[in-house]
Amino acid sequence: MNHSAELKKFITSQYVYSAIRITLATVLPCLVLARFGLLKEYFLFPLGTSFVALTDQPGPFIRRRNALAFAVISFVFVAMIASFVMNIKVLVFAEIIVFGIFFSLIGVYGQRLAAVGSLSLVVLAIFIDGHLTGANIFKSLLIFASGCIWFLLIFLVVTTIQPYKLASQMIGENYLQLAEFLKIKANYYQKNPDFDKLTTQVIAKQIEIKNLQEETRETVFKTRTIVNESTTTSRLLMLMFLNSMDIHEKLMTSESDYQKLQQSFEDTTILVKIHDYLNLLSDEITNIGISLQIGIRAKTITNLGEELKNLNNDYFELRNKRISPENFENFMVLRQILMRINEITKEINEIYKVFSQNVKLAKSLSTGLDLKKFMPNEEKLNIKVLKNNISLSSSHFRHALRITIALLIGYLFSLFQFLGIGHTYWILITIVAILKPAYSITKKRNMLRLYGTIAGAVVAYAILHYIQVNELLFAILLISMIMCFSFLKGKYFWAVLFMTIYVFLSFNFLSPGNVNIIFRDRIVDTIVAAVITSLVAYVVLPVWEHTQNLDLMKKSAECNLIYFQSVISKFLEEGFDIQDYKVKRKNAIISLANLSDNFQRMISEPKNQQKKLEVVHQFVATSHLITAYTASLSQYVKDDEKYPEIDADGWSRKIEAEMQKVCNLLNGNTITETLNMESRIEPEDSSLDDLIMKRKKQLTENETYDLRDPDKISHLTELKNIHDILELIYDVAKEQRKVIEKYMIEESVEFKPSTP
Missing domain, CATH: 1.20.58 (Methane Monooxygenase Hydroxylase; Chain G, domain 1)
Known part of the structure; x- marks a missing residue:
């Protein structure tokens, strides 16, 4: 494994970039408030900032802006209702039912509003018992609303300064996924491959590529500055994404009867040489992806022309020595594979050429396609869509009922003080985070959440026990926040681990000396929430795959x-x-x-x-x-x-x-x-x-030809x-x-x- 390339892929990804932005947007106000001794009093400000930030999903600017604005309104409204009715238990149960169903059901309009709905329920959990509101409810709500609006303003400023950044990073990630796909395909040519395992890996990677392409289509094809402008950057990004889809197809066209191929050439080294060359191509595609994520022009890292020439020469030498009436059809198959490799190489070289386009050639970079036809289908914001899903036949409505019932049970458990549950909100937050529409995802996240929380709590406990230097603790808190937000989408265990660390450190700054209580409460609350979600996911109207x-x-x-x-x-x-x-x-x-x-x-x-x-x-x-x-x-x-x-x-x-x-x-x-x-x-x-x-x-008559043109x-x-x-x-x-x-x-x- 190329550890340097793996590190670059991670550091330059949209996830790290977004994580740094969220962390800075959240922490900078904390530093200012702490400087004036107001952090504990105004803690709801950075809390509102982080909540709104977590709803920001990749996509076109207008949709992201509208979703963030809707999130601000939803969060403030939920916080206000929860604050006003927190002492009337009947109304608390009523608001859990109403908000639980509504904010779970708006997921019918797509992932963006589903994220807003989930975070709205997290806001409900935070404000449900008033432990952060204090005596002056209106002041607290104003502080919270200001924090929410703060991230919206940061978003508007950043996207104005860097309108192409997200699209560039997402297109770059497409190339990185294609590079991994090619590495899997290359393994079909190694000695004694495990065909079943490789087929499973290919199918799994296809799922990842499909999901990423759908997200990128929406971002690229619905961003006006990319579709309508004739700048070098806009046309370049459009061409680079379309080229990535063409490479994906070319990689799919490399399907062959690999078992027969291995049997035909198992006593030669030609297949291993193909394997090695495909890995070189994979490294080049990785290089293109990283360059797109960074925002720099890509340059080749290998002399592909020389390497391809050597590979073709190896084939022709083998062919001229071994070809016969009995095996010449096998050589035809191998020749066809090499032609595909030549085509993929040309495609990569063409991408490098496009990458070097100058301003004068920008207008010549045209797609000639009706981009609307390639857009992913999604539900329109029509009230009829919501009404039509209020039925037990709707998987969205079933999920809304499950999450509402789980929240009611979680809140009910928190009322029994003898159980030693110290934080009502953490049980509810954990339920919202774990309980997903698919049982399999709920089950997986349940275990990852539990393991991540325990591991993170142990690490945080050790950090607070052995480190007393506030500056060092603050640096660890920053790193933990960035790592948490970076891993939140792809590696949930690590996201929870780092989340637990920065939550522990945050509470330590706000209320020093309570680490033992936090440790106990965090573990107990997570276990209670895990049990509740497991039972509800299995019993309450499950939708099996x-x-x-x-x-x-x-x-x-x-x-x-x-x-x-x-x-x-x-x-x-x-x-x-x-x-x-x-x-x-x-x-x-x-x-x-x-x-x-x-x-x-x-x-x-x-x-x-x-x-x-x-x-x-x-x-x-x-x-x-x-x-x-x-x-x-x-x-x-x-x-x-x-x-x-x-x-x-x-x-x-x-x-x-x-x-x-x-x-x-x-x-x-x-x-x-x-x-x-x-x-x-x-x-x-x-x-x-x-x-x-x-x-x-x-x-049979020994009429063989030593044709050396790899392009024919x-x-x-x-x-x-x-x-x-x-x-x-x-x-x-x-x-x-x-x-x-x-x-x-x-x-x-x-x-x-x-x-x-």
């Missing part, structure tokens, strides 16, 4: 069929629309990632809820292969090359019939005889067979690869149909009424 499987499988099968139809249309000469193709490619990748993500969550659920786990796993695997093989086929549709030797019509009808069978089975429709007949069509690629026989005859590939090699890909798509589609038949049989047996 297996209930989503069928709909997600339908969507994936349908999108794969449409994606294949879009690609094969070029071979059928039906008019190929590159923009339409890219939209369908995006939809296929997103639906596959959603299905894979759902399956991964199902694995973490109780065993009795892992319905037809093996069958669903097989469907996910076959869906991944169909998408990948279709992407491989698509590499032949972007030029004017014709392939009349391929019976495109026969293959189209055969494969589409098999894929349509899958869709019919999933939708409960019958399979017609027409589909059965078309799926049995034998495509007439006779001219291809003749060309192969001719080539075998040439090899024989027409026969392309034809053979197209034929093999079409065969693979059909075989996988057929296998998927059998998987679904098994799924439907198990489904009917499960719901078949028992005989009296």
Whole structure:
């Protein structure tokens, strides 16, 4: 592992940048207040700042600004109501019910408002018993509101000064994820690879890439300064993001029959050399990503031209020594892989070229795409959407009920003083932080929260016991805050650990000498909240992932069929629309990632809820292969090359019939005889067979050619690869149909009424 590159990736990421901004926005007022001895009296100011800051989700400027403004209004309103009714227990329970349901339910409008809703409930927890309000409620509310507005002002200033910073960092992260994806793909070429493990890693990485691409699309395509301006920076960022998606597709087109490849060349070093070269490409993509995150021009770190030349020479030397009528088709496959590697290398070199564009060339950097078609779908802020989700059939409403019930139980527990619970708010905050719509996520966060809290408490206790220098404690507090906010999205255990440390240190500055009480209360409150969330998540209207499987499988099968139809249309000469193709490619990748993500969550659920786990796993695997093989086929549709030797019509009808069978089975429709007949069509690629026989005859007569042009590939090699890909798509589609038949049989047996 390149530790230097890993450190740069972390330090230059949007998460660290955002964490530093939140920390400074929170701590600087504390320093000023502490200087005048007012920190304890005005502690609600930095508290309001940190709460609003945590709602700031990546996205276009206008949406972020509006969400922050809504957060300020929501927080102040919740704090005011909670402060006024805190001594009337009946009204306290009523506000928990109203706020719990409303602020959980607004998650139907997306992650941004879901974050505002969650933090609004945290504000409720903070103000519910008045321990921070003091005697003068209006003064406290004014201080809190001022802290909330303070971060909104900081946001407006920073985004005005650096309008492109977030987009640049997010696009850079896309490249970093692609570099990791390429490293996984490279491992298919190492000695004795674990194919099952690598396939699992590829699918998991696809989920990460899909989620990141969706977030980046929203940020880039809906930021007016990027879409509308013709500055070098705006056009550069747009091109860099679109290029990242093209690289993603090229990496997907590198799908091959790796087991057969290993068997064919296991006694040579060519595959290991491919592995090493792909890792060099991965390092270059990493370099591009880091440069984008920092905001500097990227420069190559390796002479790719020389390394690629050596790799191609190794292939040609092996080919000239070993090629024969028996194995020349294996060399065709290997030649095709090298061509893909050449194309990825060219793409990377082109990105470096784009990176060096000057101001005069800025206006020439145009996409030519209707960007609206690539935007992620999201619910509009329509009251009807909220009303339609007030139903037990809505997973959002079920989650709202779960979190409300959990908050009521948590508050009820805090009223029993004999339990030794010292801080009502921490139980409620922990419940809000842990309890998520998906049971698997709740379960995982529950354990991470508990372990992180215990570990953080022990570390903080040791720090306060052995260190008495306030300046050093303050430095540790700053570092802990930055690390907490940096890890909050990706590494929850570490986020909780550092959060616990800075909370302990904060309380120590406000009220020195109470570390033993804080230690005990923090642990007890976390354990109580963990028990409550575990029980509620399992008992109260849970939404198990297996209930989503069928709909997600339908969507994936349908999108794969449409994606294949879009690609094969070029071979059928039906008019190929590159923009339409890219939209369908995006939809296929997103639906596959959603299905894979759902399956991964199902694995973490109780065993009795892992319905037809093996069958669903097989469907996910076959869906991944169909998408990948279709992407491989698509590499032949972007030029004017014709392939009349391929019976495109026969293959189209055969494969589409098999894929349509899958869709019919999933939708409960019958399979017609027409589909059965078309799926049995034998495509007439006779001219291809003749060309192969001719080539075998040439090899038998020792007619070999030492062609050294790495940028050219024989027409026969392309034809053979197209034929093999079409065969693979059909075989996988057929296998998927059998998987679904098994799924439907198990489904009917499960719901078949028992005989009296």
